[in-house]
Amino acid sequence: MMINIECYLVVSTIMMFAGIYGFFTRHNMLAMLISVELMLNATDINFAVFNRFLFPAMKEGYFFSLFSIAISAAETAIAIAIMINIYRNVRSIQTKDIEDMKW
Amino acid sequence: MGATFETIVFGVLAMFIIVMSVLTVTTGRIVRSATYLLFVLLGTAGLYFLLGYTFLGSVQIMVYAGGVVVLYVFSILLTSGAGDKAQKARRSRLFAGLVTSVAGAALVLFITMTHHFVPATGNEIPVETGINNIGRMMIGSGKYEYILPFEAVSIFLLACIVGALLIARKR
Numbered sequence: 581m582m583i584n585i586e587c588y589l590v591v592s593t594i595m596m597f598a599g600i601y602g603f604f605t606r607h608n609m610l611a612m613l614i615s616v617e618l619m620l621n622a623t624d625i626n627f628a629v630f631n632r633f634l635f636p637a638m639k640e641g642y643f644f645s646l647f648s649i650a651i652s653a654a655e656t657a658i659a660i661a662i663m664i665n666i667y668r669n670v671r672s673i674q675t676k677d678i679e680d681m682k683w
Numbered sequence: 684m685g686a687t688f689e690t691i692v693f694g695v696l697a698m699f700i701i702v703m704s705v706l707t708v709t710t711g712r713i714v715r716s717a718t719y720l721l722f723v724l725l726g727t728a729g730l731y732f733l734l735g736y737t738f739l740g741s742v743q744i745m746v747y748a749g750g751v752v753v754l755y756v757f758s759i760l761l762t763s764g765a766g767d768k769a770q771k772a773r774r775s776r777l778f779a780g781l782v783t784s785v786a787g788a789a790l791v792l793f794i795t796m797t798h799h800f801v802p803a804t805g806n807e808i809p810v811e812t813g814i815n816n817i818g819r820m821m822i823g824s825g826k827y828e829y830i831l832p833f834e835a836v837s838i839f840l841l842a843c844i845v846g847a848l849l850i851a852r853k854r
Contacts, residue, residue: 583689583690583693584802585800585802586795586796586800587693587697588730589795590697590792590795591697591700591701591730593788593791593792593795594701594704594705594788595700595701595704595723596788596791597784597785597787597788597791598704598705598707598708598784599704599708600783600784600787601708601780601781601783601784602707602708604776604779604780604783604784605708605776605777605780605781606708608713608763610713610755610758610759610762610763611713611716613755614707614713614716614717614720614755615707615708617720617751618704618707618708618720618723621723621724621727621747624727624743625727625730628730628731628734628736628739629734632734632735632736633800633802633803634800634801634802634803635803636803637803638827639812639817639820639827640827642736642739642812643820643821643829643832645739646739646742647829647832647836649742649743649746649747650746650836650840651836651839652751653746653747653750653751654839654840654843655843656751656754656755657754657843657847658843658846658847658850660754660755660758660847661846661847661848661850661851662850663758663762664758664761664762664851665850665851667761667762673762673763
């Protein structure tokens with residue numbers, strides 16, 4: 581029995597929509613950021629899988645997920661810095677307490 | 684037609700990843716959520732190893748499991764305390780999120796299953812890409828070589844360091 585491309589895509593789809601569910605239902609900004617991280621990870625899997633199964637001689641998807649990992653790590657660092665700054669000013673990172681720029 | 688070793692490894696990894704990613708978004712305590720995220724990322728690295736992309740898997744472990752999750756745990760401890768429970772969301776909102784994500788997942792799974800992918804012929808065994816080769820591709824400037832994104836990412840990381848220091852420093 582071969583593992584075909586759909587098996588990998590099912591795993592990454594479920595991971596992606598778990599992330600979307602978390603993004604919709606969480607109230608803590610850090611938990612929302614963790615959900616975003618799940619979504620980014622699912623897209624990275626997709627790039628690698630498409631490259632491996634459909635174009636095994638090329639390296640585009642490989643390098644795209646490599647750079648995507650670097651960029652999402654940087655994005656996480658910035659987002660966490662912003663959250664720590666918010667926590668210093670508001671003493672909370674729940675989304676209901678942060679409404680200065682909401683409307 | 685028995686299950687090969689590769690199939691068994693893939694099945695275990697897939698179940699592990701699916702269960703852990705659902706637990707990441709459903710568990711109440713945020714530290715547990717970060718821990719489950721760590722397991723999801725390690726399982727993803729296992730998938731990369733299974734695909735034959737060992738360097739990508741090592742980068743995943745180093746950057747995500749080594750760097751990002753530690754950052755998450757520190758910031759959780761700095762901002763909320765480990766014992767904090769998530770606020771109970773309103774039931775209607777939970778239900779709306781659940782319906783939206785299940786419907787979206789069903790749609791995407793349907794498209795994935797019915798679409799006919801054209802797999803590449805031949806070359807079915809995963810081939811290892813040497814790190815030597817990857818390094819040359821990353822700093823070459825020819826066709827299918829990646830000096831420009833490499834330099835862009837390095838500038839971007841510098842900007843991120845400066846930005847994070849500027850945002851998070853004490854005044």
